[in-house]
Amino acid sequence: MEKSVVCILCPKGCAIKVDMVKDTVKEVCGYGCIRGKEYAVSECTHPIRSVTGLVRVSNREYVMLSVKTDKAVPKEKIFDVIEKLNAICVDAPVYIGDIIQRDICGADIVATKTVL
Amino acid sequence: MLIEHNIVVIGGGPAGMAAAVAAFDGGEKDVIIIDREDETGGVLRQCIHNGFGLHKFGCELTGPEYAEIYRNKISERGIKLYCNTTVVSIDNSKTVVAQNRDGILKIKAKAIILAMGCRERxxxxxxxxxxxxxxxxxxxxxxxxxxxxxxxxxxxxxxxxxxxxxxxxxxxxxxxxxxxxxxxxxxxxxxxxxxxxxxxxxxxxxxxxxxxxxxxxxxxxxxxxxxxxxxxxxxxxxxxxxxxxxxxxxxxxxGLIPENELSNMAGVELDALTGGAVVDQNRQTTVDGIFACGNALHVHDLVDYVSDEAEIAGRNAAQYCLRDGSFSTDAICITKGKNIKYVVPQRVDLRQKDNLAIYLRVDKPLGRALFTVKTEKEIIAKKLQIRAVPGEMIKIDINKNQIERVGSNIEISAEALN
Known part of the structure; x- marks a missing residue:
């Protein structure tokens, strides 16, 4: 069975075709780079996504800390990550690059901005 | 209070920051940035999703992270920032009037870089x-x-x-x-x-x-x-x-609309197709010493391209201050032909001897398309594009020898292939 995948790794958005036999990838074509090929294979076998989100800052009003997972997590875990983020509350100051929490669905949560 | 600065950058978003850094690195150290927000970064501050920086830095960044890279470049260089400060007017003698809690600031500039961004319809x-x-x-x-x-x-x-x-x-x-x-x-x-x-x-x-x-x-x-x-x-x-x-x-x-009320005040000619200024390849507007870049010039799809463009404006604003870089009357026009929505730059200063990069958008999805750059007499460049859609800006490079040789107005058109 042939699956069509739009690559999300860069704005080119290559249309990649993946030939699957049951759960095994037989052939990949239409990719623009090696990362795209890997993405297409992953998308057809175990799709993953990086998640960006928000964390509350306890000692600042109307300020949110933007965060990201340091690596992609399984796509079906996106909402689990968001739910965990909603439960976190940090104290400022927080600096860009700080690890806010370790191992949420296999990824660390990293601050993407500084809140002084 | 009248103060003097060689380059005044209006707007501290991605365009303004990159332009200021490029101007500084281009040899003009007296650069300031004016921004109406309490912090630089512009729209990147609210773009917490990732996907920024792939072209520029080879990695996937979120908006705030992309902004932070430029914020650091600015503080490393000691470029002065006026935040919480709104520019209320500029004129063609390059006097900038701005307002903040301390009152009115009147700044006499040698060059101005317009980087006000855009607003939403x-x-x-x-x-x-x-x-x-x-x-x-x-x-x-x-x-x-x-x-x-x-x-x-x-x-x-x-x-x-x-x-x-x-x-x-x-x-x-x-x-x-x-x-x-x-x-x-x-x-x-x-x-x-x-x-x-x-x-x-x-x-x-x-x-x-x-x-x-x-x-x-x-x-x-x-x-x-x-x-x-x-x-x-x-x-x-x-x-x-x-x-x-x-x-x-x-x-x-x-839709987004380039913000150009200030440009109008200074008499900068605007392009009805882009909503931004008419510029030459140095991103100089039709007013001597006023440059434009970023979404104030035309709405971009990628911040990486905004940074690239702002660097052109910044570098050339520095050149303008360091030596005469006045707007050339000896310029050719680049116009849009079939299937093209707009082109930037709209003019080419023939005194410049660099290769020319033209940015454009198509006016409808064409799929695989062939772009043709021609004068009245001949075709000077062609480019095949795998996918041409209005949402993605397309860049066409033209060799400096071609430009020098033709010396006449050029038109760009696109044709859908099968």
Whole structure:
């Protein structure tokens, strides 16, 4: 069975075709780079996504800390990550690059901005 | 109080920051940035999603991270920032008047870089009939309320417009627990990047209705619902297809407009096609010593390209200050031909001996397309593009020898291949 995948790794958005036999990838074509090929294979076998989100800052009003997972997590875990983020509350100051929490669905949560 | 600075950059978003850094590195150390917000970064501050910086830095960054790189470059160089400061006027003698809590600042500049960015088209520009309840936001406003202030904008939303901000917001609302009932797009295609349709809509099963618009808004105090309808070839709603969707939130992602009130004050010529200034390849406007870049010049799809363009403006503003770089009357025009929406730059200063990069957009999806650059007499360049769609800016490089040789106006057109 042939699956069509739009690559999300860069704005080119290559249309990649993946030939699957049951759960095994037989052939990949239409990719623009090696990362795209890997993405297409992953998308057809175990799709993953990086998640960006928000964390509350306890000692600042109307300020949110933007965060990201340091690596992609399984796509079906996106909402689990968001739910965990909603439960976190940090104290400022927080600096860009700080690890806010370790191992949420296999990824660390990293601050993407500084809140002084 | 009259103060003097060689280069004044108006706007501290991605364009203004990159322009200031490039001007400084180009040898002109007396550069300042004026921004009306309390911090630099512009729209990047609210773009907490990732996908920025792939071209420029070879890695995937979020908006705030991309901004931080430039903030660091600015502080390393000691470039002076005036935040919480609004420029209220500029003129063609390059006097900048700005206002902040300390009062009025009058700055005499040698060169000005316009980097004010753009603003969102609002409901008033759309003529949607119905009431005027709360709950109708421009997509960027909602993005700021959610991502910067942590506010909840509603419970159930419809998004009109499928440009990138609309798509990104469909995902953000969903992640924040707000149900997105539909994304409606009046055109027969989405104006956003394909990858955003995949990762923002398809991932979450959000339906995208093409050739569909919001025909009526319902509700008195708060939005109660919208009527959506398919449109005919003249973009008129077809009554038979009308359908009511209950919702308390409507996001409008219906286009961005370069902000150029200040440019007008200085007498900068604007291009009706881009909404920004007419510039030459140095990004100098038709007013000597005033340069423009970023979304104030034309709306970009990628911040990486904004940075590139701003660097051109910054470098050349520095050159302008260091030696005579006045606007050339000895310039040729670049005009759009068939299937092209606009081109930037619109003029080429023939005294410049560098290769020329032309940026353009097509006016409809062409698929595989062949671009032709020609003078009245001959074709000087061709480029094959695998996919040409209005949402993606296209760059065409022209060799300096070709430009020097032709010395006459050139036109760019595109042809869809099969």
């Amino acid at each position: 609002s409901r008033g520009a759309l003529n949607i009939c119905g009431t005027r309840p709360a709950g109708i936001y421009s997509a960027g406003a909602a993005q700021r309320l959610i991502n910067c202030y942590g506010l909840r904008v509603g419970e159930r939303a419809v998004i009109l417009g499928s440009g990138d901000i609309g798509l990104i917001m469909a995902r953000r609302l969903t992640l924040q627990g707000i149900k997105v009932e539909a994304v409606c797009e009046i055109m027969p295609y989405s104006g956003g990047l394909v990858r955003n349709i995949t990762q923002c809509l398809d991932d979450f099963g959000i339906p995208l209705y093409l050739k569909t618009t919001v025909s009526k808004i319902h509700g008195s105090k708060r939005l109660e619902g919208v009527t959506i309808a398919q449109v005919d070839d003249n973009n008129k709603a077809i009554t038979d297809t009308e359908r009511y969707i209950p919702c308390d939130t409507l996001l409008l992602s219906v």
